[in-house]
Amino acid sequence: xxxxxxxxxxxxxxxxxxxxxxxxxxxxxxxxxxxxxxxxxxxxxxxxxxxxxxxxxxxxxxxxxxxxxxxxxxxxxxxxxxxxxxxxxxxxxxxxxxxxxxxxxxxxxxxxxxxxxxxxxxxxxxxxxxxxxxxxxxxxxxxxxxxxxxxxxxxxxxxxxxxxxxxxxxxxxxxxxxxxxxxxxxxxxxxxxxxxxxxxxxxxxxxxx
Amino acid sequence: xxxxxxxxxxxxxxxxxxxxxxxxxxxxxxxxxxxxxxxxxxxxxxxxxxxxxxxxxxxxxxxxxxxxxxxxxxxxxxxxxxxxxxxxxxxxxxxxxxxxx
Numbered sequence: 001x002x003x004x005x006x007x008x009x010x011x012x013x014x015x016x017x018x019x020x021x022x023x024x025x026x027x028x029x030x031x032x033x034x035x036x037x038x039x040x041x042x043x044x045x046x047x048x049x050x051x052x053x054x055x056x057x058x059x060x061x062x063x064x065x066x067x068x069x070x071x072x073x074x075x076x077x078x079x080x081x082x083x084x085x086x087x088x089x090x091x092x093x094x095x096x097x098x099x100x101x102x103x104x105x106x107x108x109x110x111x112x113x114x115x116x117x118x119x120x121x122x123x124x125x126x127x128x129x130x131x132x133x134x135x136x137x138x139x140x141x142x143x144x145x146x147x148x149x150x151x152x153x154x155x156x157x158x159x160x161x162x163x164x165x166x167x168x169x170x171x172x173x174x175x176x177x178x179x180x181x182x183x184x185x186x187x188x189x190x191x192x193x194x195x196x197x198x199x200x201x202x203x204x205x206x207x208x209x
Numbered sequence: 210x211x212x213x214x215x216x217x218x219x220x221x222x223x224x225x226x227x228x229x230x231x232x233x234x235x236x237x238x239x240x241x242x243x244x245x246x247x248x249x250x251x252x253x254x255x256x257x258x259x260x261x262x263x264x265x266x267x268x269x270x271x272x273x274x275x276x277x278x279x280x281x282x283x284x285x286x287x288x289x290x291x292x293x294x295x296x297x298x299x300x301x302x303x304x305x306x307x308x309x310x
Contacts, residue, residue: 004211012220023231028239049257051269061276066283073287083236093234097226104222114215118261131266143277150281157288
């Protein structure tokens with residue numbers, strides 16, 4: 001048993017404990033904080049398995065960016081709705097997980113190749129970058145298009161329609177009903193109502209004259 | 210030198226099943242997204258172990274793509290959660306029982 005073996009099992013215990021605590025929390029903030037520990041352990045595991053660049057990426061992207069995004073979104077909710085105590089679907093879910101795990105254990109233990117002991121090797125970040133942009137440059141471009149598409153989707157989803165919140169939509173709806181037209185654009189309807197009001201006012205002015 | 214390949218795969222399987230339980234059992238959309246993240250993490254661990262076993266760099270390249278897909282998925286998912294919370298005032302998926310409101 002070498003030092004690397006000891007480090008692997010320690011990291012495995014840390015990752016499993018942190019993940020197990022994270023998935024059983026009711027408060028999502030606690031779950032996210034435990035998950036940061038799990039992802040940092042994963043980064044150390046990647047370093048142990050010879051992928052230092054990926055370890056840095058996991059620490060930066062997973063434990064840094066994605067988890068901070070979760071925390072920001074949780075902070076955006078006022079009065080965060082909590083789940084009631086123990087939900088009834090925990091039993092079937094645990095059963096599903098245990099069955100899946102049993103099948104996985106059976107497959108791994110039946111495989112003759114699973115007893116092969118891993119030999120230590122390190123991929124230098126320079127070699128990794130050359131390999132990536134030599135052979136998989138098209139996939140890198142496709143991933144960049146995927147990120148662009150998701151950015152467009154987020155902007156579209158996050159855009160407040162009209163004035164935005166529900167009260168504004170309720171205020172728009174009567175206008176839509178009274179006009180009776182099938183015109184879904186709120187801005188046009190608003191300008192129409194404003195024009196009607198202006199004409200009413202001008203009529204009143206004319207009557208006054 | 211380090212450990213048998215099967216042990217790393219067992220670790221990945223354990224983490225994956227934990228993510229599966231989290232995905233199914235919680236009634237909170239943010240915990241559901243966390244479950245998907247945990248499952249992707251398990252897949253990444255299996256890929257890196259396989260890359261070390263066969264001494265091929267493709268496994269690590271695919272972990273990089275898993276990272277990018279996870280980032281895109283989480284950002285779109287959280288934007289959907291915020292949008293749907295703004296409309297209904299709830300993040301319980303059981304409460305979403307009307308299509309147009």
